[in-house]
Amino acid sequence: MTGEYKSASGTHGFTAFAGDDARIQPGNLQEATMQEMAVAWARSSLDRTLPKRPREEDDDTYAKRLKAAAAYINDNYKVADLCLEFPARVASILEAEGGRIKK
Numbered sequence: 001m002t003g004e005y006k007s008a009s010g011t012h013g014f015t016a017f018a019g020d021d022a023r024i025q026p027g028n029l030q031e032a033t034m035q036e037m038a039v040a041w042a043r044s045s046l047d048r049t050l051p052k053r054p055r056e057e058d059d060d061t062y063a064k065r066l067k068a069a070a071a072y073i074n075d076n077y078k079v080a081d082l083c084l085e086f087p088a089r090v091a092s093i094l095e096a097e098g099g100r101i102k103k
Contacts, residue, residue: 041077045069 001009001020009016049065051057057065073079092101 035082038073038079038082041073042069045072 001016006016006020046065046069049068051061089101
């Protein structure tokens, strides 16, 4: 960690859990979880149904769009695979010694 960051953290009462050396800190979690894929599915579905004046959409209408997006995702994608792949993805990350993995 840089001296400036360490000083600012101390001034504001923060402590870095990894101390001064962040090499033990976990990397990007997107390597382990496929949540970005699920977010992309949701974003794509919501983009397709975006009203012409989104700021005028009320909470109930937005909730209906969200539920429709979830139903579409569950019907058209292998959602369960995102969860079931997790242990294998962790093993791959360990094998790659924290490096990037495919998919």
